[in-house]
Amino acid sequence: MNRISASQISRRSILAAPLVLGMPYVIGRAEAQNEPLRFGVADPLTGPSAIFGLDQMQAVRWAVEDINAAGGVNGRKLEAIIVDHQAKPDVGIAVVTRLIQVDKVPAFITAFSNVVKAVAPIANREKALMLSVGANSPDIKNLGDYVYTTFPLADVDMRALGSWLYTKQNKRKAAVLYVNHETGTEGAKVFTAAFKAAGGEVVLNESYEEQRSDFTGLVLKVRAANPDIVHIHSVISDFTAIVAQMRQLGLNTQVTSFQTAFNPKMIQELGKGAEGIIVTAMAPSAEDNANVPKYLERWQAAHKREPIGLPYTQYFHDAPYIMAALFKHVLDQKQPVTGENMRKALLAIRSFDLPLTNRITFNDDHTVNAPTYFWQVKDGKFQVVGKL
């Protein structure tokens, strides 16, 4: 074993020691300055909701690629750490804990109301900025200091739909069917209140439990109630099954829903039965945003189809641009990249001009406003029929 005696330690080595000991810190700092700026993305990549999550992640990846191709953020690359929460709250807690505590992301984006609510205490406790992108429960605005939504909540589009159906479409009697979970109950509640407030009558208001496959009883109740319109607030598989069973039983009443039904696969599966269905969307159409046609062409070129849930993917595509702006603000202010400073940056910037969702401005209540677009299935395709 080699040992250094006191007599062997020269003054030069004593002087050199702090430099040698300090080297890892200097190298570490230099490396840190070149390290990518990481943010988290938690979305369902497996399970029944993956049909949306996979396309949303494609949109995120394209946005990150485009930002980096344009020079990144102050010369540093942006990196999205993508994890799968399966649209389950308990899995969401596990993966978001890992994002914050292991991957040390200062901010993350996520979606699906039940997961957003489950992980909100973690974001607040750990002071990590959470952007909800695509969850629409009205409760989201009350989840704490570190929870913001880039996506208009259900009380925006469902209020608009209820009013628009009465005033512009002359619908007087509505039947409301909804799945008994977070999104279904809250969305149906807002729609019912808005339709009634406009002067309409809700002749049927029925919920059903998740994972049901036979809706004959519900459809027969709808027929007996004889409404002008049937509003279905549900997951896409149930929505398609309910409409299919309505059409099989000869019930051709007009159907409405929210953004989850904005799905080309639904039209394929229902065929002519889909004609006339009206859905809401809170992302701009091609008429209001010049980048949307190019974005759709990109999908055609890469996947030979449109994205599932186009409006959701528009918001997901734009979320990395918000992250990039926040990182830039923090770096320009020469502050450490922490969740606290990312939140301060959000409050300082407030308004963001985004490629696919135009200008969004964060309100004091943590929400954003956006116009509601009404799309209708005509000749097997979604076409814009109104805006409010």
Add this chain to the structure above:
Amino acid sequence: MTEFLLTLAILAGINVLLACGFNLILGYGGLVSVAQPVFYAIGAYSSALISMKLGVPVPLAMILGALIAAIASIGLSLPSLRVSGDYLVIASMGFQLGIVHIINNVEITGAASGLSGIVSAVESPSRSMIYAVILMCICAVTIFAIRWLVTGPYGRAITAMRNDEDVFASLGRDAVRIKVTLFAVGSGLAGLAGGLYAHYFLFLTPDQYGIFSSATLLTMVVVGGAATVRGPVLGAIFLTVLPEAIRFLDLPIAVMAPLQGALFTGLVILFLFVKPEGLFGGKAGGGLDAWQGRDTGGSGRKGVK
């Protein structure tokens, strides 16, 4: 990383309490119930609501939540006095679906939207560390208490009842009392675990207490070794850590999803065929052997009761 490991330890501790309670009912009592997650839910919601609505201090609310779960278990243990085996499985499944349905539709529980705004048990920068230490102490006390219970005269009475209820009754012993007690203690532990979960993770939703949680718990007990003290403890820790360890492998989604999904369901089947005594069941006395009455060397009736 430390914070992440502490969170994992807390989750493992909660699962240890759940598995130990379930093991009392399923392993020692031979009472095949799938409703254990419902008592977990009752404890979690009761504790959260008592502290939120009545302003009761969190530790007291947790104890009350456990007591409410224990009392609620009578709703299931009473039918079990008349039925066993397959019939008890069906009765417990109905009980579970019914309670989850109620939680899913009652406004006070937040219904399908879930319950948020729950009071945190500990407010401190070292919150996770403090919580983990408290939880480890509770787990240690629970494990020693169960060990004391099942190795003493009462434990022998439980085993005798499980192995042959008719003979046990003919000796003048009261099987009804043992069943009700086992359900109450096992469910009370689940209720306590629920309270501990609620006041740490601060959000509850009915989705967490469905049939998949029953399968997860069953896997913890069977893989660890039913009717043994250490089996469910180690099974719970193993099956809490394993899915997280798999996540760290960063496997492709196409591999990860089936692997995670098959883990809980596949392991039960595999262990029942290949290692029925479980990973930590020892050479004799645990798992299928115990259910079949082979641990006592007596003339136990074959088949799970």
